Amino acid sequence: MSQDQIAVTGKPAVPVARPASATGAGFGAFVRRHQIVEHIVLLFGVLLMMGPIAVAFTTSTHDPVTIHSEGMQLGFGDNFLPTYEAVIFEQTGFTKQVTGWGMSLNSLILGLGFAIGKIIVSMLAAYAIVYFRFPLGTLCFWVIFSTLLLPLEVRILPSYEVVQGLGLLNSYTGLILPLIASATGTFFFRQFFKSVPNELLEAARIDGAGPFRFFWDILVPLSRTMIAAIFIIMFVVGWNQYLWPILMTTDESFYTVVRGIRQILQVWIGADIPDYNEALGLAIIAMIPPVLIVIIFQRMFIKGLVESEK
Amino acid sequence: MTTLEIKQAVKRYPNGALAVKGVDVTVEEGELVVFVGPSGCGKSTLLRMVAGLESVTEGEIVLDGRLVNEVEPANRNIAMVFQNYALYPHMTVYRNLAYGLKNRGTPKAEIDAKVREAAKLLQIGDFLERKPSQLSGGQRQRVAMGRAIVRDPAIFLFDEPLSNLDAKLRNQMRLEIKRLQRRLGTAAIYVTHDQVEAMTLADRIVVLNNGEIEQIGAPAEVYGAPASTFVASFIGAPPMNLLEAQTGDGAIVIGETRIAAPVHANGPITLGIRPERAHLANGSGGADGPPMQVDTVEELGAVRLIHGSVGGQHFTANQSADEPIPGDQVRLRLLPDDLHLFDHGTGRRL
Amino acid sequence: MHKAQFQSPLYPYLLLLPQMAIVAVFFLWPSAEAVRSSFFLQDPFFGNETFVGIDNYTDAVTRSDYGRAAWFTFLFTVVVTFFSLGIALLLAVAADNVLRGQGPYKTLLMWVYAIAPPVAGLIGIMLFDQHIGPIVDFVALFGWDMRVGVDYWDTGIAMMIVATWKQIPVNFIFFLSGLQSIPKGVREAASIDNPSPSGRFWTIIFPLLAPTSFFLMIINITYAFFETFGIVDVMLKGEPGNNPVTLVYKVFLDGFRGNDLGGSSAQSVILMVFVLALTIIQFRLIERRVHYT
Numbered sequence: 001m002s003q004d005q006i007a008v009t010g011k012p013a014v015p016v017a018r019p020a021s022a023t024g025a026g027f028g029a030f031v032r033r034h035q036i037v038e039h040i041v042l043l044f045g046v047l048l049m050m051g052p053i054a055v056a057f058t059t060s061t062h063d064p065v066t067i068h069s070e071g072m073q074l075g076f077g078d079n080f081l082p083t084y085e086a087v088i089f090e091q092t093g094f095t096k097q098v099t100g101w102g103m104s105l106n107s108l109i110l111g112l113g114f115a116i117g118k119i120i121v122s123m124l125a126a127y128a129i130v131y132f133r134f135p136l137g138t139l140c141f142w143v144i145f146s147t148l149l150l151p152l153e154v155r156i157l158p159s160y161e162v163v164q165g166l167g168l169l170n171s172y173t174g175l176i177l178p179l180i181a182s183a184t185g186t187f188f189f190r191q192f193f194k195s196v197p198n199e200l201l202e203a204a205r206i207d208g209a210g211p212f213r214f215f216w217d218i219l220v221p222l223s224r225t226m227i228a229a230i231f232i233i234m235f236v237v238g239w240n241q242y243l244w245p246i247l248m249t250t251d252e253s254f255y256t257v258v259r260g261i262r263q264i265l266q267v268w269i270g271a272d273i274p275d276y277n278e279a280l281g282l283a284i285i286a287m288i289p290p291v292l293i294v295i296i297f298q299r300m301f302i303k304g305l306v307e308s309e310k
Numbered sequence: 311m312t313t314l315e316i317k318q319a320v321k322r323y324p325n326g327a328l329a330v331k332g333v334d335v336t337v338e339e340g341e342l343v344v345f346v347g348p349s350g351c352g353k354s355t356l357l358r359m360v361a362g363l364e365s366v367t368e369g370e371i372v373l374d375g376r377l378v379n380e381v382e383p384a385n386r387n388i389a390m391v392f393q394n395y396a397l398y399p400h401m402t403v404y405r406n407l408a409y410g411l412k413n414r415g416t417p418k419a420e421i422d423a424k425v426r427e428a429a430k431l432l433q434i435g436d437f438l439e440r441k442p443s444q445l446s447g448g449q450r451q452r453v454a455m456g457r458a459i460v461r462d463p464a465i466f467l468f469d470e471p472l473s474n475l476d477a478k479l480r481n482q483m484r485l486e487i488k489r490l491q492r493r494l495g496t497a498a499i500y501v502t503h504d505q506v507e508a509m510t511l512a513d514r515i516v517v518l519n520n521g522e523i524e525q526i527g528a529p530a531e532v533y534g535a536p537a538s539t540f541v542a543s544f545i546g547a548p549p550m551n552l553l554e555a556q557t558g559d560g561a562i563v564i565g566e567t568r569i570a571a572p573v574h575a576n577g578p579i580t581l582g583i584r585p586e587r588a589h590l591a592n593g594s595g596g597a598d599g600p601p602m603q604v605d606t607v608e609e610l611g612a613v614r615l616i617h618g619s620v621g622g623q624h625f626t627a628n629q630s631a632d633e634p635i636p637g638d639q640v641r642l643r644l645l646p647d648d649l650h651l652f653d654h655g656t657g658r659r660l
Numbered sequence: 661m662h663k664a665q666f667q668s669p670l671y672p673y674l675l676l677l678p679q680m681a682i683v684a685v686f687f688l689w690p691s692a693e694a695v696r697s698s699f700f701l702q703d704p705f706f707g708n709e710t711f712v713g714i715d716n717y718t719d720a721v722t723r724s725d726y727g728r729a730a731w732f733t734f735l736f737t738v739v740v741t742f743f744s745l746g747i748a749l750l751l752a753v754a755a756d757n758v759l760r761g762q763g764p765y766k767t768l769l770m771w772v773y774a775i776a777p778p779v780a781g782l783i784g785i786m787l788f789d790q791h792i793g794p795i796v797d798f799v800a801l802f803g804w805d806m807r808v809g810v811d812y813w814d815t816g817i818a819m820m821i822v823a824t825w826k827q828i829p830v831n832f833i834f835f836l837s838g839l840q841s842i843p844k845g846v847r848e849a850a851s852i853d854n855p856s857p858s859g860r861f862w863t864i865i866f867p868l869l870a871p872t873s874f875f876l877m878i879i880n881i882t883y884a885f886f887e888t889f890g891i892v893d894v895m896l897k898g899e900p901g902n903n904p905v906t907l908v909y910k911v912f913l914d915g916f917r918g919n920d921l922g923g924s925s926a927q928s929v930i931l932m933v934f935v936l937a938l939t940i941i942q943f944r945l946i947e948r949r950v951h952y953t
Contacts, residue, residue: 035757035758035759037754038754038755038757038758039754039758039761041750041751041754042751042754042755042758042761042765042769045747045750045751045754045765045769046765046768046769048747048825048828049768049769049772049825049828049829050768052783052784052787052825053772053775053783055787055794056783056786059786059792067792068791068792071791071792071793071794071797072786072787072792072793072794120678121678121679121682122679124675124676124678124679125675125676125678125679125680127675128671128672128673128675128676129676131665131666132665132666132667132668132671132672132675133665133666133667134667134668134669134672134673136673137672140676140680143680143683143688144679144680144683146687147683147687148939149932149935149936149939150687150691150932150935150936151882151886151935153885153886153887153889153908153911153931154694154886154908154911154928154931154932154935155687155690155691155694155928155932156911156912156915156928157694157911157915157916157921157924157925157928158689158690158691158693158694158697158925159686159690161690161693162685162686162689162690162693163686166685177682177685177686178682178686180682180686181682181683181686181687182687183679183683186679197394197396198665199392199393199394199395199396200396200398201665202361202363202383202390202392202396202665203390203392203396203397203398203457204398204409205362205363205382205383205384205665206361206362206363206383206384206388206389206390206410207384207409207410207413207457208384208385208410208413208414209384209409209413210666211666211668211671213413217409218398218400221400221401222399222400224400236773236774239776240774240775240776240777240779242776242777242778242889242890242893243889243890243893243912246893247916258776258778258779258890261776261778261779261781261782261894262778262893262894262898264782265782265894265897265898276786276792279782279786280782280783280786283779283782283783286776286779287774287775287776287779290774290775290776291771291774291775293774294770294771294773294774295767295771295774298766298767298770302770302833302837305830305833305834306833306834306837
């Protein structure tokens with residue numbers, strides 16, 4: 001698309017170039033050689049993607065009165081420490097029992113529990129499906145497959161009732177297990193296991209490896225990078241859960257940070273000057289762990305994302 | 311002593327397809343037997359049945375006097391070298407070699423001794439701590455063989471082990487495999503679709519086609535007296551010329567030329583002539599064979615290949631590079647001993 | 661073909677047990693329950709229920725607010741899908757072409773993926789806030805008095821913008837990896853056959869990206885339907901009032917706020933059918949893609 005634009009900028013350069021061909025053609029060539037148009041497009045894209053976050057962060061370092069009277073701020077303010085101290089350590093909520101720190105821990109438990117639980121459960125299931133021939137194999141496959149058809153969002157109410165019936169409201173188990181039900185991880189590992197050369201299994205069988213040994217000695221080590229990739233994605237997905245925690249957790253001590261975002265909306269209700277800075281501060285806190293993980297493990301993350309969706 | 315007996319082995323897949331149709335093969339102690347044939351002929355399936363990687367539908371696999379049809383691959387006392395080597399990519403060379411022994415519960419010191427001995431034999435001692443991805447194709451090939459050797463098996467099974475190497479390395483490794491096998495004195499089955507590999511490596515060749523054995527014999531026998539037109543055209547490069555011909559009155563008739571030969575049959579036959587046995591008559595030198603229309607000449611250095619037709623059928627002849635290049639038309643000189651006669655219908659040797 | 665190799669009477673069932681148990685309890689059971697309760701009318705106070713056939717469906721679908729939500733969801737989906745795909749493709753093509761700085765651009769353009777939708781919603785609602793929002797100030801320069809949270813369409817447009825922004829990184833990542841998987845030889849052959857860069861893009865590169873684009877379209881539709889819940893909820897501050905809602909949000913509203921279990925379930929089932937259709941299309945496409953390679 002941007003190549004298109006190069007062509008457009010390149011063409012008028014020719015007539016202009018006629019009187020002073022060196023400068024005109026030179027400019028067109030310069031634009032093309034240094035991919036100026038591409039860089040402009042990309043810089044615009046970076047501005048679009050980063051701008052809102054940057055403004056959110058800088059605004060969070062001002063005090064609410066300034067924000068209320070002068071709008072969101074581009075410059076760095078002097079209220080950074082008070083804002084983040086309040087967000088992280090001050091007791092909030094109706095019961096005054098929960099802090100930003102406590103919510104972050106809950107998010108961490110959800111993110112880790114979801115990612116690790118999902119990897120274990122789905123690796124085992126995928127191993128059974130790919131490497132065993134057994135009577136109910138196909139049926140099991142289709143049952144697991146069917147979970148891809150219905151996202152949690154379309155069955156929230158009955159899911160809530162089931163979890164309530166099991167007495168799992170306001171518990172980490174109730175928070176994590178239902179989210180693991182979706183088979184994305186199983187499919188990911190199934191796909192990967194199928195790409196492992198069959199000869200490896202044959203060689204292992206000749207080397208005397210049974211089902212357990214093959215899984216533990218060969219398959220798990222072979223899957224290391226895949227496990228890491230899926231872990232990163234699942235951690236981000238788990239950390240970012242919103243709808244399910246809203247339904248599941250009424251006890252504020254189980255709130256996650258992302259769940260806490262909803263609570264902080266109350267700042268608008270009944271306040272003359274809402275604590276904009278604290279709301280934005282919480283948003284920044286909520287995005288830091290998943291963003292850091294995605295940036296640090298970028299290569300693995302992209303690999304996992306692109307391959308798991310295939 | 312007989313190491314391996316395959317008796318009336320049949321492989322039928324669940325969908326009914328017959329891959330192996332009742333095959334009998336024996337492998338003697340220390341012998342290297344090559345299964346050769348085109349892809350889909352059942353040679354790999356047969357090998358995998360011996361390994362225990364494919365179940366045996368009917369028949370028996372007897373290894374060292376023990377019926378192993380239902381024995382797990384790991385307990386069969388075999389070792390296999392795979393086409394793509396199937397090295398464990400996450401393990402070092404050392405651990406690749408040691409893995410099977412470890413699973414058998416071999417003591418550590420013994421594993422170490424065996425691994426180092428095999429590594430020395432294969433000259434991979436310097437690579438023991440490397441991963442397979444850090445090795446060249448030839449080195450990986452050696453590691454795969456090392457993994458087979460440390461098991462000290464009754465029989466080696468090679469499944470097209472050289473097909474992933476380039477031509478030069480392939481020739482070199484072929485020789486090494488043969489030397490190694492001689493030195494160890496262990497029986498081996500070697501599967502390939504490459505007739506050159508089959509000829510050079512084998513003590514005996516088993517030519518397979520369509521799940522059936524076409525011929526079993528020493529390389530010279532298979533080459534010199536092919537049992538069928540299939541074997542005749544599969545073994546030897548360029549392949550044997552096969553011409554439609556008539557017989558009668560103690561002679562073979564190709565087109566309008568009669569060749570006196572001690573034949574008893576009457577009627578149509580298929581006549582086989584190896585290219586190097588089709589002599590081109592120089593000048594007028596008394597040739598009484600059929601005329602050949604020359605079409606293309608390929609120089610190969612020491613020899614040249616003369617392509618053309620005889621009686622309207624494609625024909626190739628070899629000629630020493632010392633001889634003059636023939637004109638458009640030459641006469642062939644054929645000796646009765648060099649003629650192979652095959653049944654016109656079944657293709658079997660007469 | 662992968663041959664299943666191990667045969668064991670017990671092992672596979674043990675391996676599958678955790679997954680199957682979770683699926684049965686937290687997926688099959690609730691889904692069946694959703695279908696069942698969509699045919700009943702529940703009394704929220706006494707807990708008894710009456711079989712009403714398809715009344716819940718007809719009631720749900722014929723209500724005017726359902727039609728309004730469906731229309732909004734449709735527009736929302738079309739706009740979000742179109743713009744997030746378009747902008748991401750533009751950025752991906754540019755990033756694929758540049759020789760310098762591709763790494764930093766890639767990082768800066770993709771990390772918004774990691775931000776939770778409600779967090780994006782929160783930042784969005786600040787940017788569109790009546791008092792402090794710079795975007796509202798900006799459009800006011802053009803005479804647009806944007807009143808997010810009050811005006812139906814102003815709110816809707818703000819939601820679309822935030823949802824589009826949040827989805828650009830995923831599309832960017834997929835487009836870029838799609839572009840980079842086009843063999844160099846194909847590009848070189850094209851540059852010999854076709855002198856115009858834009859011609860090459862539309863005749864060679866774009867068709868080769870088609871499988872990725874179709875696939876992303878499905879992903880984006882699913883996203884616009886379901887995963888925008890957090891954005892919608894936060895931007896409405898949990899109080900929809902007269903503001904636009906998506907169909908998924910309405911399932912939540914009617915079920916948890918309106919205590920209309922039957923109606924909410926009926927809407928769920930309708931969405932299930934929709935997702936089912938979408939998934940079938942997706943798998944058809946994947947099958948086709950497999951045939952290509």
